[in-house]
Amino acid sequence: MKMKLDLEDYGIYEGISETIVTTSRGWSINAAPMGIIRRKDKLFLRLFKGSTTYDNVLSEKILVANTTWNAITFVNSTFSDLNDSEFESENCNGRTIVSLKEAQSWVAFECTNTKLTSDALVAELIPIRTHVNKCLIRAPNRGFLGVIEACIHGTRYQLTGDEKYLKLIKAYGDIVDKCGGETEKEAMKLLYGYL
Amino acid sequence: MKMKLDLEDYGIYEGISETIVTTSRGWSINAAPMGIIRRKDKLFLRLFKGSTTYDNVLSEKILVANTTWNAITFVNSTFSDLNDSEFESENCNGRTIVSLKEAQSWVAFECTNTKLTSDALVAELIPIRTHVNKCLIRAPNRGFLGVIEACIHGTRYQLTGDEKYLKLIKAYGDIVDKCGGETEKEAMKLLYGYL
Numbered sequence: 001m002k003m004k005l006d007l008e009d010y011g012i013y014e015g016i017s018e019t020i021v022t023t024s025r026g027w028s029i030n031a032a033p034m035g036i037i038r039r040k041d042k043l044f045l046r047l048f049k050g051s052t053t054y055d056n057v058l059s060e061k062i063l064v065a066n067t068t069w070n071a072i073t074f075v076n077s078t079f080s081d082l083n084d085s086e087f088e089s090e091n092c093n094g095r096t097i098v099s100l101k102e103a104q105s106w107v108a109f110e111c112t113n114t115k116l117t118s119d120a121l122v123a124e125l126i127p128i129r130t131h132v133n134k135c136l137i138r139a140p141n142r143g144f145l146g147v148i149e150a151c152i153h154g155t156r157y158q159l160t161g162d163e164k165y166l167k168l169i170k171a172y173g174d175i176v177d178k179c180g181g182e183t184e185k186e187a188m189k190l191l192y193g194y195l
Numbered sequence: 196m197k198m199k200l201d202l203e204d205y206g207i208y209e210g211i212s213e214t215i216v217t218t219s220r221g222w223s224i225n226a227a228p229m230g231i232i233r234r235k236d237k238l239f240l241r242l243f244k245g246s247t248t249y250d251n252v253l254s255e256k257i258l259v260a261n262t263t264w265n266a267i268t269f270v271n272s273t274f275s276d277l278n279d280s281e282f283e284s285e286n287c288n289g290r291t292i293v294s295l296k297e298a299q300s301w302v303a304f305e306c307t308n309t310k311l312t313s314d315a316l317v318a319e320l321i322p323i324r325t326h327v328n329k330c331l332i333r334a335p336n337r338g339f340l341g342v343i344e345a346c347i348h349g350t351r352y353q354l355t356g357d358e359k360y361l362k363l364i365k366a367y368g369d370i371v372d373k374c375g376g377e378t379e380k381e382a383m384k385l386l387y388g389y390l
Contacts, residue, residue: 008331008333009332010332011332011333011334012334013333013334013336013376014376014377014378015336015338015374015375015376015379016336016337016338016373016374017334017335017336018334018335018336018337019334035374036334038376065334067332067333067334069335104332105332132332135330135331135332136203136330137204137205137206137262137299137300137327137330138203138206138208138262139206139207139208139212139213139214139231139260139262140212140213140264140339140340140343141208141210141211141212141213142211142213142340142343142344143210143211144335145335145337145340145343148335148337148340149337178211179210179211179230180210181208181209181210181233182209183209184210
């Protein structure tokens, strides 16, 4: 039971937590939005082949799941690279752990029992280090989640070119216009610019 | 600038914050999900005629916006009444303030400059008391927001009987199944039961 309580202290609840996963390999560092799957006290991550996160996890067997509610970070890390200045790194038992400076909290995981399929990798995650920067209280905002959904459909649009995804993005953009704050509106503008 | 910083400490950011608004009149207490609209440092609430919150706010000119991430509370307060045991009350300068025990934080507002239209009320909100119970870190969960969207479409379905809303609820239900934790899944079951 201890692990369960600990992980909730760092933002990781049952179901799929939408985190920004940071990884590194040599001098190269990367951030990408990824869902951390938690079923009871088991944790998993599914990564599709061809992404930098996939390559880094396969090589280093370590990743950091960052909790943040910054919609701009979700958009930029989905469609582009974050600036090096947005990361910080530390040494944990001889291994490099890279996280986001702005994260409310993060958990570093060791990846074990990695299973490869033809197009993806599924790893079990074992927490090896946790960190809290700040705790913010924030009421739910439909605009923030509109940005997350728009990122997902934006990725699908880039993969398939199917215009139905543009319609969905526009529908979520309307929710962002109505319900979002300045950060969510700016994030949506950036997202349209990437497509 | 002080008010702006204060309100973020209690969960109320720019845009529309999805809160549970608690009100009372005499012995009757009520909870309903309501969006608190914040543009810069101005706060507003729009209430449709016919709801208990509308009647209570018109009569008492006071309300409490509670920040919670409990999906079951959103569903129950949308489609039914919460139990009396879920509320707590206190006296603030001779006025009764009713809030949710489980809220992470709440802000009590005085309603001023109330404007009535044929079907709604728009009030400006002035914070008169704030409270923090606990600060929880929680990564975004698409399932949680799926429940919020499903509540909105469920209300529209009850008002109009239009089956397109059932399709939308089902689509969000699929996101809850995939991404939600136990609480979100239970909330969705309750929601289907109310329709």
